[in-house]
Amino acid sequence: GNDSGDTTITVLAASSLTETFTQLADQFEKDHPGVTVKLSFDSSATLAQQAVDGAPGDVLATADTGTMDTARDALASDPKVFATNTMVLVTPADNPAGITGFQDIEQGGVTYVVCVPTAPCGKVAAALLDDNGVQAKPASQEVDVKSVLAKVTSDEADAGFVYTTDAQAARDAVETFEIPQSADEPTSYPIATLDQSKESDLAQQFVDLVTSADGQAVFTAAGFGTP
Amino acid sequence: MADDTMTAGLSATVRVDGRLDATITADAGDVVAVIGPNGAGKTTLLRALAGLVPAAGQVSVGGRSWTSPPVLVRDRNLGFVFQDQSLFPHLSALDNVAFGLRSRGTSRAEADATARAWLERFGVGDLAARRPRELSGGQAQRVAIARALAPAPDLLLLDEPFAGLDVGVATALRIELARHLASYDGVALLVTHDAIDALTLADRVLVLDEGVVAQTGAPRDVAARPVTDHVARLVGLNVIREGETFRSFSPSAVTVSLGQPEGSARHRWHGAVLGLAPHGDAVRVLVAADRELIADVTPAAAAELGLAPGREVWLSVKQTAVETWSRDPA
Amino acid sequence: MADDTMTAGLSATVRVDGRLDATITADAGDVVAVIGPNGAGKTTLLRALAGLVPAAGQVSVGGRSWTSPPVLVRDRNLGFVFQDQSLFPHLSALDNVAFGLRSRGTSRAEADATARAWLERFGVGDLAARRPRELSGGQAQRVAIARALAPAPDLLLLDEPFAGLDVGVATALRIELARHLASYDGVALLVTHDAIDALTLADRVLVLDEGVVAQTGAPRDVAARPVTDHVARLVGLNVIREGETFRSFSPSAVTVSLGQPEGSARHRWHGAVLGLAPHGDAVRVLVAADRELIADVTPAAAAELGLAPGREVWLSVKQTAVETWSRDPA
Amino acid sequence: MTRSARPLGRPPLVLVVPGTVAAALLVLPLITLVLDTPWGSFWDEVRTQAVRDALRITALASAVTVVACLVLGTPLAWLLARVDFPGRSVLRAAVAVPLVLPPVVAGVALVTALGRHGVVGALLRDAGLTIPYTTTAVVIAHTFVSMPFYVLSVEGALRAGGEQYDVVAATLGADRWTTFRRVTLPLAMPGVMAGAMLAWARSLGEFGATITFAGNYPGTTQTMPSLIYGALQADPQVARTLSMVLLVVSLAILAALRNRWLTTP
């Protein structure tokens, strides 16, 4: 690579990394004058698919190992897990259904939402519901976790299954409750450089930043777990 | 102006900016022929009476005002034969004719029966199921007339209803129309370019010219003493106007010569031949003098004089062949 | 059949299933009047010649076949005045007339100038900028005729071009058309319901009836010896057909009586009055005998006989007033 | 023989060439999509409960959408085309707005209006009516995004037809409703049919507004497009097969209706 002049690297990252990666990209640009980091956020599955199809990009970061697997043909380095996440139950700030703990979602009249079972967040939610023997059906299976959060913050649902990081990002908009056994069902966020990268050194440096202590601090602050 | 007059028939004054300013009255049961050159405002007059063109003025029919308060088109109980027929393209001939009956509340069965009877009467009963585009021009015209007559309207507005009809059908329709009009109190306005219609079918003639009423009267009077070139042509007369005095003479009374005529002919004109056309056994010659005049000459005379467009000729007519009159104050 | 004949004029045999089967020939420069009742197939004939209706048969114009190999409509160099005008609604009168010139390659400036001249000639020069919907019926008709004539076509197909025209304009157009046709080798087919057109403008008359050619010939011959009821009506004659023998007599030769006539009248009929209409100074009576007959009587006689629809009467005519002839083998 | 199939001549290259390019652009991706589909698993996919439910809800929502367009959209198009009322041009522009909104935003708009805390939704909820997460919500979302296509298409047809025959009907004594039923509407039929087809097709493909406003629950609010979107996240091959199910079903209906509609003008 070269550090001279207008160089750009493109990072394909899962939507749940929007805040943290934006922060890290700023950091990276500061550390590497003349380098611009472009971020393309989308769902992990879409990004993995695009990476395989040769979409321009230097780094890929997904929200679960399964999707990273589908992109393995396009990877230039072995994926490294840089963060983990667990699920919590959130309710709207005013908690209209009067939920006091996880068990209350079984109450009649409580409307709760989860992700579709095909999405990473849905797989985890399904496992947790199963582990806890919950019978009540969700009102909706949202396509991604942000849609679940949106349903809760807009008061359309009484409760929803989201990641700890989402709950933390939503701050006062939600009230958060622990889900029993959630620590048994963590998700992992892997990152890798891509074959098509023309700036493989810079790409690797970005991966290094993400996995460095500085990077880990950003994730911890946002509520992620560390591997 | 007839603003406050309410007759049992029709009484109307209508003004359309730049196109029409006409007053018309007719007794119950009358047929009024509306004649005038192309663009005189005949169609505009009919549309204004029907309420289809925004017009100032007033209209009353059968003792009832249609204008104060305004009466909706659909409540005017009129029948309109449009110059372009305007048959509903998606309906069969039968449904076209039944339309007016059904929209005035007649049951389907009854409306169909009545409509069928009208089609039969006009000789197109066997075409009842056809769409307008499967009809010939004259067949469509008959359906359009049947459609306007079927609901027995108070005011019939017929815009050149006999155009495009073959002579047999036109005669039959004239008879049918006369019979129909005789039996009810409605008023019919009949726009026509045909002298026969105006002279035979109408009780009164209204002559329009450039949007104003040039003459009204009994057909025979209008034909004998036309005040517009158009009517003069229609009845085949030469008419010369000087102020409010008119003089007319027949084309056959006109002598055509190459040299300036001498002797007793008091009226003489000089001009170029515009055109020639056979006219019955004679040849009709159109000459551009200080006005356009027509003369009928024998084919032999035409050949002898070498008449052809552009040829300069003299026309003369004897005083005895000229009728002179003044226009009645309108 | 004239399948192999190629004349300098028009030679055609066209068949349209169930609607038409006609052979027509015309010399260069001829005007052929096409007459016949509504629905006879006149419009269909014109459309078939133009190639607008799928038709079997052959057409050749100016010595060139239009059918083997088939010539596209646009390459036929014809002019068509449609019965419903069909002016392009989105173009001004001027652009309508210039259209044919421009699509045949004339420059815009020249086409506009020519088009303007045609509009002037037909008295609608001041309306050049108007769209069709802003024209009166007769004004639109004139634009349609100008549009068809402007490109000087080899074959002119005129479907009731004078319908809706006022008498002055119609006369002027007849003259204009005659002048136009005299100066070039084209053939004109003129569909008309007007005896005047057929008799004065045409070199030949073609009578259509139910899709077949009933009669062709010089106007005068056809008028004198009509073989269809329609032409008889058109020229105001009673015609009686027995096989290939025809007898005709004028309505004024018919005597109307209430009792069975005696004496020398060899031809007599009994029937009910269908209708009455004024006809000039006379009253025209339509009677349903074994066929429909017309009789002209004086108004006084009509009153005296109490003629009214439904009244049973006898009609008789003297042998001396009857003309008898056979149809020429077609 | 004057009988000729093409009396107006052969279509000119200047039209045939771009027309063919357009057709290729539209058709080629479909062909490759069909070729890339794992047809072996087609019938297995079709038989699953989730697909059957989703097909049912999609069919229901698109059918109701078409009915809503006909019943509600037609009068609206007529008002816009024929009646001169104050604010007409503002309303006309407003009706076109849902066309411009990304579907997800359209869903957000519906939530603000009809959601549990929406202006109207709150009222309805007090009256005991909950719309979100029900099949009703799916139908509303579909109607909201599809109806503008219908209204614009029909308004165009009504305007193109003109008022000429309305006027003729009035001279025959017909009131406006009779005129509408017996004259205006039949004459605008090609536009109504084209509009209904556009709205129906748009409804079949809709998922952004639905997933935002109605959620995504199998058996009540999950439509075929939602199901396909979900599958795309997990297994693109399954998603393709599901797309083919939607495609085959709608093509069958299209082929059955379209030619009939368009060839009887």
Add this chain to the structure above:
Amino acid sequence: MTRSARPLGRPPLVLVVPGTVAAALLVLPLITLVLDTPWGSFWDEVRTQAVRDALRITALASAVTVVACLVLGTPLAWLLARVDFPGRSVLRAAVAVPLVLPPVVAGVALVTALGRHGVVGALLRDAGLTIPYTTTAVVIAHTFVSMPFYVLSVEGALRAGGEQYDVVAATLGADRWTTFRRVTLPLAMPGVMAGAMLAWARSLGEFGATITFAGNYPGTTQTMPSLIYGALQADPQVARTLSMVLLVVSLAILAALRNRWLTTP
């Protein structure tokens, strides 16, 4: 006075009531959406580089889409309406298919055809042309999903107009191209305009096919809808503001064009 604004009478309730319901259904969510928008931050949002880029790409893609529709779609509509060729009804149905596809599936179809490993895409790549993930890909995706609306609308208008005047033009010696230019197209203009508007609007709201086929790269392939979708995941308030930007811009254009188009028939 016979002068009357409504000679045909007042619009009947049986049309006014459903028309009003339809208008309310379409307009109410928009009003609540507008009311719920944090307008305070409107100008700040409009000024960001991301929004400016996205607006530029959206404007470009929708403009090119309209041009492609006019140039390519019009001939296709004409072929479908006027020329009798074998396979016409199959092509007609095929042209309608992209309407039915959920946009994301449309994107997948484009990938199978024009992607790096796609049938055509591989050929193009050998020729040195890469389409996916470029602004060209955005334009193609927009055209693919929007053109069917245009073609159907224009084909309908061409059919409704009929061949009558084409025939008249032929009798005046005009070849088919001249006839198309001077007669057919001008008479179908209301349909062309309506179709162009539908296609343009559809293109403005498009994101499913774009994000799948072209990706979501700020500055090259990120359109307003993609940006809004992303923002919706992160901060719904920002998403609303962005939606309003898209809405205001397109409404301004709509209002400017629509009334003019529709009122000159």
